[in-house]
Amino acid sequence: GVQQPGPPPPDPGEQVALAQRRSSVAGAPPDAMGRRGSIAAPSGQQQQQIISPFDDKSIAAPPREVEHPDDFWTLNHLKLMYLMSKYSHCAQTIHEKEQWIRKLPLMVLIYEGVVQKVFEYDYAPASEMVENKRIYLNISQEGKDDLDDLVEGKLVKGLRLSTKEHQSITAYQISPKGLQLIAKRLPEEDRQAVDDLVITEGQILQVVFEDDKFMLRNDTVTRESTVTETEDVSYVSSPYLPRTLRRPGGPVMSSNAHRASESATKESTIRDDLDEIITISNVTIMIGEWIPFGANQVVELNMKLGSNERCQGGYFTAQVDTDSTNTQCEVPAGLTSVQILDHDMTRFTNIEAEVYYPEDEGVVQVEHFGIHVRLDGTIVYGLMIESVMDRILENISLDNLARLLVDIHIDSSKIQDSLISNHQRDLLDMVFLGQTESRDKVNVIVADRVVPKQSAEKYMDKDAFENEIRQVLGDTYEAFDLSVNDFVIIGSHGILIVGPAAKLHEPVLLAFLSLRARDIFVHNVFSRLFIVDDTLKKVRVMISEYEKDPNSIPQIRHVLSETSKDIILLEEILLYLRESLDQDTSISAEPTDSAGRKLFAVLKISNLLEDLKVRIEDMQKIIAGARHEVNGLRGMTDTVSETQMFRLQEEIRGNSSDMLNQLKSNERQSTSLDVMQVIFAGSLAFEMLDRLTGEWSVVHTEWAREYIVKPFMNKPFVWFMISMLTWFLVGTLVLKLLRNLNDKSAGIITFRIKVNKAIDLEALDDYLARKSVIAEDGDADSLTAKQKVSWSERDSAKWEGYVPRIELLYDVKHGFLLDAYLQITRRASEPARMRPDTLKMRFFTELQEAGVMSPEDAADIIDSTRRADVGEASAAESSGIFLKVRMPGDKFYREIPFGMQTYLDLRDEIAYKFEVKASQIMQVYKEPDILISDDDDVVRLKPGTLLEVDIRKFAVK
Numbered sequence: 001g002v003q004q005p006g007p008p009p010p011d012p013g014e015q016v017a018l019a020q021r022r023s024s025v026a027g028a029p030p031d032a033m034g035r036r037g038s039i040a041a042p043s044g045q046q047q048q049q050i051i052s053p054f055d056d057k058s059i060a061a062p063p064r065e066v067e068h069p070d071d072f073w074t075l076n077h078l079k080l081m082y083l084m085s086k087y088s089h090c091a092q093t094i095h096e097k098e099q100w101i102r103k104l105p106l107m108v109l110i111y112e113g114v115v116q117k118v119f120e121y122d123y124a125p126a127s128e129m130v131e132n133k134r135i136y137l138n139i140s141q142e143g144k145d146d147l148d149d150l151v152e153g154k155l156v157k158g159l160r161l162s163t164k165e166h167q168s169i170t171a172y173q174i175s176p177k178g179l180q181l182i183a184k185r186l187p188e189e190d191r192q193a194v195d196d197l198v199i200t201e202g203q204i205l206q207v208v209f210e211d212d213k214f215m216l217r218n219d220t221v222t223r224e225s226t227v228t229e230t231e232d233v234s235y236v237s238s239p240y241l242p243r244t245l246r247r248p249g250g251p252v253m254s255s256n257a258h259r260a261s262e263s264a265t266k267e268s269t270i271r272d273d274l275d276e277i278i279t280i281s282n283v284t285i286m287i288g289e290w291i292p293f294g295a296n297q298v299v300e301l302n303m304k305l306g307s308n309e310r311c312q313g314g315y316f317t318a319q320v321d322t323d324s325t326n327t328q329c330e331v332p333a334g335l336t337s338v339q340i341l342d343h344d345m346t347r348f349t350n351i352e353a354e355v356y357y358p359e360d361e362g363v364v365q366v367e368h369f370g371i372h373v374r375l376d377g378t379i380v381y382g383l384m385i386e387s388v389m390d391r392i393l394e395n396i397s398l399d400n401l402a403r404l405l406v407d408i409h410i411d412s413s414k415i416q417d418s419l420i421s422n423h424q425r426d427l428l429d430m431v432f433l434g435q436t437e438s439r440d441k442v443n444v445i446v447a448d449r450v451v452p453k454q455s456a457e458k459y460m461d462k463d464a465f466e467n468e469i470r471q472v473l474g475d476t477y478e479a480f481d482l483s484v485n486d487f488v489i490i491g492s493h494g495i496l497i498v499g500p501a502a503k504l505h506e507p508v509l510l511a512f513l514s515l516r517a518r519d520i521f522v523h524n525v526f527s528r529l530f531i532v533d534d535t536l537k538k539v540r541v542m543i544s545e546y547e548k549d550p551n552s553i554p555q556i557r558h559v560l561s562e563t564s565k566d567i568i569l570l571e572e573i574l575l576y577l578r579e580s581l582d583q584d585t586s587i588s589a590e591p592t593d594s595a596g597r598k599l600f601a602v603l604k605i606s607n608l609l610e611d612l613k614v615r616i617e618d619m620q621k622i623i624a625g626a627r628h629e630v631n632g633l634r635g636m637t638d639t640v641s642e643t644q645m646f647r648l649q650e651e652i653r654g655n656s657s658d659m660l661n662q663l664k665s666n667e668r669q670s671t672s673l674d675v676m677q678v679i680f681a682g683s684l685a686f687e688m689l690d691r692l693t694g695e696w697s698v699v700h701t702e703w704a705r706e707y708i709v710k711p712f713m714n715k716p717f718v719w720f721m722i723s724m725l726t727w728f729l730v731g732t733l734v735l736k737l738l739r740n741l742n743d744k745s746a747g748i749i750t751f752r753i754k755v756n757k758a759i760d761l762e763a764l765d766d767y768l769a770r771k772s773v774i775a776e777d778g779d780a781d782s783l784t785a786k787q788k789v790s791w792s793e794r795d796s797a798k799w800e801g802y803v804p805r806i807e808l809l810y811d812v813k814h815g816f817l818l819d820a821y822l823q824i825t826r827r828a829s830e831p832a833r834m835r836p837d838t839l840k841m842r843f844f845t846e847l848q849e850a851g852v853m854s855p856e857d858a859a860d861i862i863d864s865t866r867r868a869d870v871g872e873a874s875a876a877e878s879s880g881i882f883l884k885v886r887m888p889g890d891k892f893y894r895e896i897p898f899g900m901q902t903y904l905d906l907r908d909e910i911a912y913k914f915e916v917k918a919s920q921i922m923q924v925y926k927e928p929d930i931l932i933s934d935d936d937d938v939v940r941l942k943p944g945t946l947l948e949v950d951i952r953k954f955a956v957k
Contacts, residue, residue, distance in 0.1 A: 508600050
């Protein structure tokens, strides 16, 4: 880009002095380690002893204890301890609980203190996990550094906790030593400033997270914190992609260098006065992330971009068109303009994307990205910083760069969401729980120069320099000199590489960016596995306590269904991850030059690659276990459903029994009512005669006075006794009559059969025409036309003297017999002369003879619903082969099994059927008058033979 003159860079001496002022107390001399009042301690004092876990002499590293004099601690340290003393204290007795303040609410309070000028800190936006959401918060790295100082100095105690979201957090508590130092050193006016910060209307404020915002609240006051409101700065950027990602001879990328001055005259939304400690020049930023991609997704992306069309690219949005046939459509403000650079339909695509998102008034942001998408899922966003605020190319402040990075992270997520497929969005939504816009990415910041220029280890001073760098890299780990002029600093969110030869290491930087992006994604997938495991544990608890909630089973099935869907998506993601490591050969290529090999070694690329393979394999085992757990829980759910169904059946059976008893009671009451109606009719008839003849009584006649009045009525108690006796006799007669009537209908034989067999409707109509149909009912819809018909049989001889009631349900439209219901009412005091299976067999045999059903279907119904019996005689009976037996003069006959071989067996079976002793069977005849007298006669009998038996009613003594 064209370099335009900007303000002169700060003098290195001034920056060193500024760092000293920010890290020292007024009037306090620097400590022995050179940590306060100097930029960095000597290199020998910066090194810490590393102890191997396999060293026999030292099992663990000795705890780090740092002793400082009282005047080492700044006013910010003291106010920070006083703030923590309001929310934490040590337990004084064994019955008292310890109180600690969590780190995240403490960071919110520190930010509020910075805004209200209580603390002299800077802050910058940083990505933090809050519950299961990743949110950008204004975090003071200087406040975090002072907090670490207090922990190292034993003035504050740290406590590690695991949350229900399986995240590790820290809580803090002021120690008695810290309380003594506050009482000794902190002025009253500074205490009052902290009190004004955390106490409102006499009550301390609590930090509460709700609706993606932090609230400061007590019983009387609630106000929203602005800690989640990230600040914007004006900047101009140009798209950039490393040469190793471009196809030779491709088009030249765009440049916005001519627009660099646009940000110099514009504003920002920064609410604090920033102290610049480190500035860098000629900054190039590469931001990386990993998204599940395959050959088909790359092809779809190229087709969506129109890579092979005449008019390539265009404007894109992530909104899905739900009404594609309508004339007009509306999209929210904020579009992305895309221009194709070069591509391969199945392997990669390189594009330029310019963002047109609305910004706050007065803020100018020219966001122009270079984007590289390739088959293994690596996404690279590259841009050159032309200007930030009033700085053009040179002396870019890390404070402003931190705010620029947050804006690029969010906008790059929006750009990519508008380009990827719906299925890829579903995968990201599942992993990041719908918070895809704030998903974490890795930063690679490349600069030509840095001010102040010093060795790499001096930037790791655990003070002003390191705090400044942590704003863009997160927690810093290591720093290495690659050459005399080049160095690299490694942090949790990426790396900063500075030097004139920094861009020569782009292949190594891209390998690191690709692997680190996968590492971040694997970490999020692993966190998602914990959520799946927690969900399955909750389902197991819901199953064990299903009786507490009547709606638990549908809820359990819904949760298992959603969890199973998540497991399927997680399995797919792990397959993509494994394939991406196998497909990408650039991540394992070691450079040939010495500086490149050193960078390859310090970034630990080979170790990172092997660790990723091991972690992915481990997660595949966890996923397999989760799938087995889901299958087990489904089995438990089915068992619970079957148990509930069994209970329901038992309740229905109990209710049916109660209803049957009630019906029987109603029948008895109906019989009693009939008798009472007859008695009432007789009484009414006698009353009517009395009204016609006047009052009349038999005692007024001469014969009655002679034979009734004088002998019985005139004597004391005689007529009363006669009245009581008459009452008793009449009552007994009425009760016997009622019992006899109830006994006739108390015994019920029923049989319900699910038939579902084809029938001849014309034959059925002819069959029903011969029956006394008492009820018909129809039910029709678009698929079926059901007819229900019921009648009572008239020929009792065919049914052993019973009168069955039969009900049929059949489909008139398709000609199918669906259900049959058979019922016989008999005397309850006498043994049944017909069993339900016999009743069923006779009925379907009759349907077969009438041509309603085919013989095969009738036999199938009889066989499929037959009762299982044991013994030779029972086997003969179950085969449908019988002998018919009756007494002379009976209109009906009884059935006995066919197949007896002796006369004694025949006599015993007849005696059993008629419930008499075998000795009472006198003679057995085969119609017309053929006597059955020996075994040969019995063997010659044929199935269905009608026999008559002579039974002596009383045995001869």
